Amino acid sequence: MKFDIVTIFPRMVEATLADGVVARGIERGLLDVEVHDLRDHTTDRHRSVDDVPYGGGPGMVMKPEPLARAVRQIRERRGDPATVILLTPQGRRFTQADAVRLSTLKHVVLLCGRYEGMDERVRTAVATEELSIGDYVLSGGELAALVVMDAVGRLIPGVVGDSRSVEEDSFARGLLDYPHYTRPSEFEGSRVPDVLLSGHHEEVRRWRKRAALRRTLERRPELLDAAALDDEERAMLGEIRREQERDHERD
Numbered sequence: 001m002k003f004d005i006v007t008i009f010p011r012m013v014e015a016t017l018a019d020g021v022v023a024r025g026i027e028r029g030l031l032d033v034e035v036h037d038l039r040d041h042t043t044d045r046h047r048s049v050d051d052v053p054y055g056g057g058p059g060m061v062m063k064p065e066p067l068a069r070a071v072r073q074i075r076e077r078r079g080d081p082a083t084v085i086l087l088t089p090q091g092r093r094f095t096q097a098d099a100v101r102l103s104t105l106k107h108v109v110l111l112c113g114r115y116e117g118m119d120e121r122v123r124t125a126v127a128t129e130e131l132s133i134g135d136y137v138l139s140g141g142e143l144a145a146l147v148v149m150d151a152v153g154r155l156i157p158g159v160v161g162d163s164r165s166v167e168e169d170s171f172a173r174g175l176l177d178y179p180h181y182t183r184p185s186e187f188e189g190s191r192v193p194d195v196l197l198s199g200h201h202e203e204v205r206r207w208r209k210r211a212a213l214r215r216t217l218e219r220r221p222e223l224l225d226a227a228a229l230d231d232e233e234r235a236m237l238g239e240i241r242r243e244q245e246r247d248h249e250r251d
């Protein structure tokens with residue numbers, strides 16, 4: 001899978017390609033990542049990528065031409081991408097479902113926004129979609145592009161060593177993860193739940209499922225509306241809710 005990232009901070013992006021899951025994908029020949037310096041696509045002496053806003057007001061606006069030129073060159077050198085994504089806080093919220101969708105594509109271009117904003121014609125004439133990674137403001141799209149590439153890259157078969165850890169991920173099924181434990185069996189007075197030491201695989205499986213449901217209900221109840229629960233999970237969730245009602249009555 002090919003990624004092309006267009007940014008005014010290429011070193012910031014390149015620094016993250018040396019380690020971690022994306023680095024592994026590159027080493028294994030599964031990911032082909034190129035970072036493009038937006039300033040290489042300017043034509044003026046000052047290599048300007050921004051200009052004052054029409055209509056006045058504070059801040060600068062990213063010019064459309066360097067971004068359009070960068071994407072044109074990517075098309076010429078690397079082929080037509082399946083999607084050109086503009087990373088901006090105005091975008092639709094990036095979710096695991098987007099990561100899964102993007103992981104099926106052959107070639108994704110990520111455009112990192114900077115400054116107060118982008119000329120609107122980047123959105124309409126250059127990008128094919130706009131994504132945000134959450135409801136907070138970053139000073140640029142670089143970190144967001146790296147988040148998207150990490151979340152997508154780890155779904156490419158072979159990038160993560162053990163594919164079971166991707167399949168069993170929290171969010172792969174729309175629920176939060178169950179608690180994990182390793183040795184020692186007692187740490188600062190806190191013991192690992194007995195069931196995990198018991199060797200009863202079926203009981204362990206049920207304990208984990210129940211713990212994941214309980215956590216999701218307590219911390220992110222809205223996820224349960226969208227999660228595809230099986231019969232066992234629906235029954236467990238009913239039990240957990242009844243337990244919680246009993247606990248509240250007692251308070």
Ligand code: 6GU
Pocket residue numbers: 086087088089091113131132133134135136137138139140141144145
């Ligand atoms: Cl994609 N860009 C910026 N600048 N801020 C963000 C974001 C993106 N997603 C969340 N906050």
